Amino acid sequence: MSKGEQFDLRPKEVPHIHTKYRTIQTTIPNPESVAIIEGLRKYEPISMSGQPPVVWDRAEGINVYDAQGNRWIDMSSCVVVANAGHCNPRVKQAILDMVQHGLLNNYVFPSAIREKLTKKIIEVTPPELEKVFLLTTGAESTECAIKLARTYTRRHDPDKNIVVTFEDGFHGRTLGSQMAGGSPRDKQWIRNLDPDMVQIPFPNSFKYEWADQTRSDYSDDRCFSKLLEHLERAGIKNHDKISAIMTETFQGGWCELIPAGVLQRLRRFCDAHHIVLIYDEVQGGFGRTGKMFGFMHGGIVPDLVCCGKGISSSLPISCVAGRKEIMDLYGPGEMTSTHTGNPVSCAAALASIEYIVENDLAGHCAEMEKVMAKRVAAIQQKYPDWIGFAKGVGLAWAIIPVIPGTKELDCAFAHDVVRIAMEKGVLMFAPVGSGATLKLVPPLVITEDALLEALDVIDESIAQAIAERG
Ligand SMILES: Cc1ncc(COP(=O)(O)O)c(C=O)c1O
Numbered sequence: 001m002s003k004g005e006q007f008d009l010r011p012k013e014v015p016h017i018h019t020k021y022r023t024i025q026t027t028i029p030n031p032e033s034v035a036i037i038e039g040l041r042k043y044e045p046i047s048m049s050g051q052p053p054v055v056w057d058r059a060e061g062i063n064v065y066d067a068q069g070n071r072w073i074d075m076s077s078c079v080v081v082a083n084a085g086h087c088n089p090r091v092k093q094a095i096l097d098m099v100q101h102g103l104l105n106n107y108v109f110p111s112a113i114r115e116k117l118t119k120k121i122i123e124v125t126p127p128e129l130e131k132v133f134l135l136t137t138g139a140e141s142t143e144c145a146i147k148l149a150r151t152y153t154r155r156h157d158p159d160k161n162i163v164v165t166f167e168d169g170f171h172g173r174t175l176g177s178q179m180a181g182g183s184p185r186d187k188q189w190i191r192n193l194d195p196d197m198v199q200i201p202f203p204n205s206f207k208y209e210w211a212d213q214t215r216s217d218y219s220d221d222r223c224f225s226k227l228l229e230h231l232e233r234a235g236i237k238n239h240d241k242i243s244a245i246m247t248e249t250f251q252g253g254w255c256e257l258i259p260a261g262v263l264q265r266l267r268r269f270c271d272a273h274h275i276v277l278i279y280d281e282v283q284g285g286f287g288r289t290g291k292m293f294g295f296m297h298g299g300i301v302p303d304l305v306c307c308g309k310g311i312s313s314s315l316p317i318s319c320v321a322g323r324k325e326i327m328d329l330y331g332p333g334e335m336t337s338t339h340t341g342n343p344v345s346c347a348a349a350l351a352s353i354e355y356i357v358e359n360d361l362a363g364h365c366a367e368m369e370k371v372m373a374k375r376v377a378a379i380q381q382k383y384p385d386w387i388g389f390a391k392g393v394g395l396a397w398a399i400i401p402v403i404p405g406t407k408e409l410d411c412a413f414a415h416d417v418v419r420i421a422m423e424k425g426v427l428m429f430a431p432v433g434s435g436a437t438l439k440l441v442p443p444l445v446i447t448e449d450a451l452l453e454a455l456d457v458i459d460e461s462i463a464q465a466i467a468e469r470g
Pocket of ligand 1: 079137140171252309
């Protein structure tokens with residue numbers, strides 16, 4: 001079963017480029033890279049392939065370098081990890097210091113660095129979230145949040161077990177997180193799907209008129225009532241049987257927040273029915289949306305928040321932060337993991353969060369959102385037949401090509417744009433989410449001129465992809 005296309009590995013002569021932020025001085029891909037990629041294709045499952053054929057040798061700030069001297073502006077941040085920039089000097093030093101100091105793992109035995117990091121995370125989250133449990137991956141954090149929510153609500157009602165999530169949602173690739181996800185295709189391997197995990201549509205302005213805030217007939221009431229209508233259609237008659245509602249900050253392929261008014265209604269609904277509201281901020285957290293956390297745009301506080309990726313801008317670490325009464329449900333030793341709070345990862349996360357806070361990267365991101373909004377809108381206006389959707393928040397934007405004259409997403413076109421941009425020194429990951437999304441998620445340290453340079457290249461790449469179609 002293959003999801004995406006493979007990029008062509010035949011070295012291609014491309015114009016050489018030397019700008020302030022980009023260098024292309026070999027064939028793309030170059031033969032040395034091809035040899036490495038072929039080795040990987042031999043030893044790794046096919047699922048690991050599919051990204052543009054750029055072999056990462058090192059990455060710094062907003063740039064990715066290969067070993068042959070080519071340099072790309074990175075619009076991927078790995079996969080929305082490098083919020084504080086690749087190899088941020090402070091993060092790098094914190095890692096080196098911890099390694100030099102001599103603690104590489106301490107399981108759940110106490111450590112000073114874990115105390116510092118947990119305190120810092122609680123400091124940057126709203127006061128209602130009093131405790132934090134460190135894990136390693138985003139999927140672990142969403143699994144853990146579901147477990148905590150169900151444990152919590154079933155204390156009083158054994159049938160209060162339903163977990164509501166959203167169509168097209170993504171919460172990881174482990175059993176529980178994948179069942180909570182909203183892609184039926186990804187769940188084909190699971191025979192016994194949990195009947196108490198239910199998905200309803202996410203307010204997506206491309207798919208649903210009722211979610212399009214630019215329409216004159218849009219209203220938060222109507223949008224929220226649509227969500228309730230879909231709960232009903234999913235067979236949920238008694239809202240008191242819902243244990244948790246879990247949403248992402250924005251859906252990866254679309255980069256739209258839930259409208260603030262809808263989110264507030266959702267919060268009130270959860271309160272009225274004693275439902276645990278879980279916010280999956282694995283992708284949207286730590287400044288990515290122009291605020292520290294995406295739920296802050298709605299002025300609400302969830303009961304549990306899942307974080308990962310940008311928490312450290314580097315090493316693997318994730319967490320669930322939440323209300324004390326939910327976080328403390330399990331007794332000593334009952335909720336742990338081998339790599340809970342690995343000291344080196346903790347040092348990286350602490351340094352990254354401190355850097356994000358001290359340099360107000362969320363504020364910078366909000367400023368860059370304005371630059372992005374203007375330039376992305378111009379791109380859509382320039383190619384109105386080809387670009388069906390172009391929206392985003394902070395430094396998370398989605399441009400989605402369509403087959404001209406239709407609303408059908410054009411995955412092959414998106415793939416071409418990623419390839420051409422790569423040949424010109426701008427790196428995006430292979431089309432994601434919708435299957436055709438050109439996702440723009442640069443490190444939050446990107447400057448205006450670098451961002452504009454990258455967007456110019458994307459604009460040129462779209463033009464070239466159209467020209468290649470004849
Ligand atoms: C919103 C969201 N939740 C969870 C995950 C899973 O994180 P991980 O890949 O670290 O398990 C991801 C990863 O892309 C994500 O975007």
